[in-house]
Amino acid sequence: MSERFILLTGCSGGGKSTLLDALGEAGFATVPEPGRRIVAEEMAGDGRALPWVDMKAFAGRAVAMARADLEAACHLDGTVFFDRGLVDAAVALAHAGGPSVRETLGDARAYAEQVLVVPPWPEIFAGDAERRHGFDAAVAEHERITGALDDLGYRVLEVPRVPVPERVAFVLLACGADQE
Structure with a gap:
């Protein structure tokens, strides 16, 4: 576990990727x-592991990719922000009928103890070709993720529903990353 690995998770369509892009632009x-x-990748290929085709296969791939992301991040300097990650993938896999979150993750914590959670925000939620579920499904997913974070001993800090620059400032202050 690395305290410099910051997990940004929460509700699908809540602005995580936009926030992550802004953090990247900040260096x-x-x-x-x-x-x-x-x-x-699946849309460019055979599509067998798309979440709306085979959620268990999709979640299994997400677990493997998140583990590879963590390994690769060990070679990066400073604070590293993750848009979703291993916890999210383990929650999805358990929900799809796979092993429990604990079985997938074991006892080791992969990210900093404090996890930043983007809450449901209906005013900005939008589906697209890659996000085919509705807001209610996104909220249910959010609840599964926050429940798992609590069970795993993470401290959840909710990111406020404010414009992106204010979200960036909040995240950097919360993580102490503004000192880098």
């Missing part, structure tokens, strides 16, 4: 969401 190392990368 921080960032790791994009595994799910979006998998969907892009």
